[in-house]
Amino acid sequence: MIKERMDELIKMINQASYEYYTLDKPTITDQEYDRYMQELIRLEEEHPELKRKDSPTVRIGGEVIAGFQKVTHEKPMMSLSNVFNEAEIVSFDERIKKEVKNPKYVCELKIDGLSVSLIYKNGELVQAATRGDGVTGEDITHNVKTIKNVPLTLPKPLDIEVRGEIYMPKDSFEKLNQERAQKGEELFANPRNAAAGSVRQLDSKVAASRNLSTFIYHLPNALEMGIHSHYEALKYMRDLGFTTNPNIRKVNNIEELLDFIRTWTEKRESLPYEIDGIVIKLDDLDDQVRLGSTAKYPKWATAYKFPAMEVLTKLKDIVFSVGRTGQVTPNAVLEPVRLMGSIISRTTLHNEDYVKGLDLKIGDIVSIKKAGDVIPEVTKAIKERRTGEEIPFQMTDTCPICGTKLVRKENEAAYYCTNSKCDKRKIEALAHYVSRNAMKIEGFGDRIIEDFYNMGYLRDFSDFYHLYEKKEELMELEGFGEKSIQNLLDSIEKSKGNSLERLLFALGIRHVGAKTAKILARHFQTIDNMIMATEEELGHIYDIGDIIAKSVYSYFQDPANLELINHLKQVGVNTKYLGKEENMNTIFSGKTFVLTGSLENMTREELKDKLEELGGNVSGSVSNKTDVVIVGDKPGSKYDKALELGITIWNEEELMNNLKQ
Numbered sequence: 001m002i003k004e005r006m007d008e009l010i011k012m013i014n015q016a017s018y019e020y021y022t023l024d025k026p027t028i029t030d031q032e033y034d035r036y037m038q039e040l041i042r043l044e045e046e047h048p049e050l051k052r053k054d055s056p057t058v059r060i061g062g063e064v065i066a067g068f069q070k071v072t073h074e075k076p077m078m079s080l081s082n083v084f085n086e087a088e089i090v091s092f093d094e095r096i097k098k099e100v101k102n103p104k105y106v107c108e109l110k111i112d113g114l115s116v117s118l119i120y121k122n123g124e125l126v127q128a129a130t131r132g133d134g135v136t137g138e139d140i141t142h143n144v145k146t147i148k149n150v151p152l153t154l155p156k157p158l159d160i161e162v163r164g165e166i167y168m169p170k171d172s173f174e175k176l177n178q179e180r181a182q183k184g185e186e187l188f189a190n191p192r193n194a195a196a197g198s199v200r201q202l203d204s205k206v207a208a209s210r211n212l213s214t215f216i217y218h219l220p221n222a223l224e225m226g227i228h229s230h231y232e233a234l235k236y237m238r239d240l241g242f243t244t245n246p247n248i249r250k251v252n253n254i255e256e257l258l259d260f261i262r263t264w265t266e267k268r269e270s271l272p273y274e275i276d277g278i279v280i281k282l283d284d285l286d287d288q289v290r291l292g293s294t295a296k297y298p299k300w301a302t303a304y305k306f307p308a309m310e311v312l313t314k315l316k317d318i319v320f321s322v323g324r325t326g327q328v329t330p331n332a333v334l335e336p337v338r339l340m341g342s343i344i345s346r347t348t349l350h351n352e353d354y355v356k357g358l359d360l361k362i363g364d365i366v367s368i369k370k371a372g373d374v375i376p377e378v379t380k381a382i383k384e385r386r387t388g389e390e391i392p393f394q395m396t397d398t399c400p401i402c403g404t405k406l407v408r409k410e411n412e413a414a415y416y417c418t419n420s421k422c423d424k425r426k427i428e429a430l431a432h433y434v435s436r437n438a439m440k441i442e443g444f445g446d447r448i449i450e451d452f453y454n455m456g457y458l459r460d461f462s463d464f465y466h467l468y469e470k471k472e473e474l475m476e477l478e479g480f481g482e483k484s485i486q487n488l489l490d491s492i493e494k495s496k497g498n499s500l501e502r503l504l505f506a507l508g509i510r511h512v513g514a515k516t517a518k519i520l521a522r523h524f525q526t527i528d529n530m531i532m533a534t535e536e537e538l539g540h541i542y543d544i545g546d547i548i549a550k551s552v553y554s555y556f557q558d559p560a561n562l563e564l565i566n567h568l569k570q571v572g573v574n575t576k577y578l579g580k581e582e583n584m585n586t587i588f589s590g591k592t593f594v595l596t597g598s599l600e601n602m603t604r605e606e607l608k609d610k611l612e613e614l615g616g617n618v619s620g621s622v623s624n625k626t627d628v629v630i631v632g633d634k635p636g637s638k639y640d641k642a643l644e645l646g647i648t649i650w651n652e653e654e655l656m657n658n659l660k661q
Contacts (some may be wrong), residue, residue: 002043003050009040012054017148018241029307033213035582052125054152054573059208068138071129075220079299083304086258091634092302093254095175100287106230106258107249110277110303112192113167116144126235142198146208162237164216168195169273172211189343191274216242223285230283250283261304277305294601310369311387313337317391319361320400324428326417328399328406330355330376339370347376351413352395361390388476427453429508433461436508437514439495443488443516460564464492465571499578500527510551517541527565527575531556542617587658589615594622596639597632599652630655
């Protein structure tokens with residue numbers, strides 16, 4: 001009798017969840033749902049031997065794991081290419097039309113969350129995994145089971161994988177941050193970060209308390225199930241009990257597609273969850289297979305990213321920071337405001353000329369937007385809202401850290417602290433040394449760098465490689481244990497094997513960015529060859545120029561820098577170029593290439609890296625020095641310039657043939 005009642009309760013609760021989350025048509029009240037759930041919990045506590053594995057009480061959480069296991073996806077979870085305006089959408093449609101007659105598309109809202117793969121065996125959820133790098137993700141099954149609209153069992157005993165997005169609704173996000181504020185905890189920046197942090201909890205009770213949700217949007221093996229339309233696949237998954245987004249539209253042509261995008265660009269703020277664009281997919285699954293994918297993206301789909309949005313807030317103050325080169329930068333302190341899913345309270349104002357050009361005053365109401373939907377920037381002051389109490393901007397003339405008189409260099413807008421012993425300059429230089437594009441020493445946040453500097457453990461770059469001598473001391477510091485310190489030391493040891501270009505960039509030589517560092521490393525092969533180079537020799541290298549040559553030459557003339565490099569050598573840091581040496585017999589060696597238009601087989605950044613690896617140089621503009629212009633789809637004015645100058649032109653087919661050789 002008790003087992004029958006428990007089975008009945010499970011059936012009623014699952015049906016209520018399906019009606020509420022999937023159909024959006026609840027047939028019972030919240031109070032009834034809660035009453036059924038409490039009764040089931042009580043019965044399971046009294047009769048634990050009768051508790052089913054697929055009981056909805058599993059969603060309450062309680063499972064705690066030691067760590068996340070790696071999961072290899074049977075089919076890669078690929079990301080999508082991006083388009084940013086209607087012209088690029090039209091170009092995407094035209095590319096499809098070259099292969100597909102009268103294509104039809106499915107338009108979906110691009111949910112701002114994190115991708116998830118759900119695998120069912122015999123109708124039972126057995127694995128949930130993050131996207132990870134597309135090939136390997138993390139097993140988050142214990143947390144996903146707590147999400148109320150994820151079916152634990154299916155109405156049919158199927159072996160099936162579905163994919164979708166885990167997200168946090170706006171109201172859940174606001175409630176979570178209110179609770180964290182009351183506890184004095186750091187607030188989440190946006191719902192996506194909150195969702196990502198929630199599914200990566202080792203204790204599933206934490207994830208259960210966050211009220212996450214999902215939208216399912218992809219059936220990887222639809223064709224094997226006899227489904228030949230993406231739109232029909234969505235309907236099939238919905239019938240199985242998965243929640244698909246209700247705002248999906250099948251369109252017959254580009255006009256209907258653009259209309260859908262315009263509609264949701266205007267309506268996006270009205271949604272109870274965050275979206276950051278529109279996903280466009282070719283509906284016919286057989287055509288999807290025929291079009292295939294590039295190395296990174298499917299050719300049959302793309303994502304339209306919404307244009308930057310602007311918001312108004314108050315410029316509360318302008319403060320100054322010191323970078324690794326000594327540059328002193330004004331920064332805006334803003335009244336916190338939400339912009340495209342993030343809380344913005346501070347952003348750079350670049351330099352004195354930028355602030356004066358915008359005529360910014362402390363106390364102004366200012367407009368800010370995200371450049372490329374990523375970096376917040378102040379775009380203007382709303383002068384009509386001034387009260388007369390605003391304070392004019394005044395550039396500081398001394399270093400805010402050490403008080404040294406600042407110097408504005410000729411032909412530059414920036415001011416510099418010239419004190420090489422300035423603490424802030426040293427801390428910023430150390431942080432740059434370990435950064436991703438430099439030596440890539442993982443685990444060193446800005447706070448740790450500053451703490452280690454203030455404690456005397458770090459003073460110059462070579463000190464990183466002596467930290468192992470202080471292991472016992474470091475383990476006694478608050479917030480550090482043997483494992484975290486060992487991870488730091490392992491990453492430091494690994495960095496010794498980096499190629500020369502990473503070291504050159506990490507050293508912080510003025511005007512030497514990641515690209516220039518690679519050019520220099522490939523040309524000289526060893527740092528000793530660079531040290532011996534004359535300023536004239538440096539200036540003759542393609543893409544270097546007099547300013548960079550002078551800066552590099554001056555750096556290696558400083559005895560303190562040479563002493564530092566010797567220290568790095570002594571501790572085992574590699575000072576040789578480890579990339580492929582140029583083969584002077586290849587068709588690419590020594591030639592200057594310019595890229596224009598979009599490519600199907602690789603991104604322009606991937607092609608740029610490949611050409612440089614094969615001994616070529618890549619330039620951003622066409623001139624008499626250009627050897628080859630590589631033309632993709634919808635080329636720009638560079639193509640016209642190449643025709644005018646009679647420069648060799650390769651289309652993508654010629655490019656790929658030459659790369660194969």
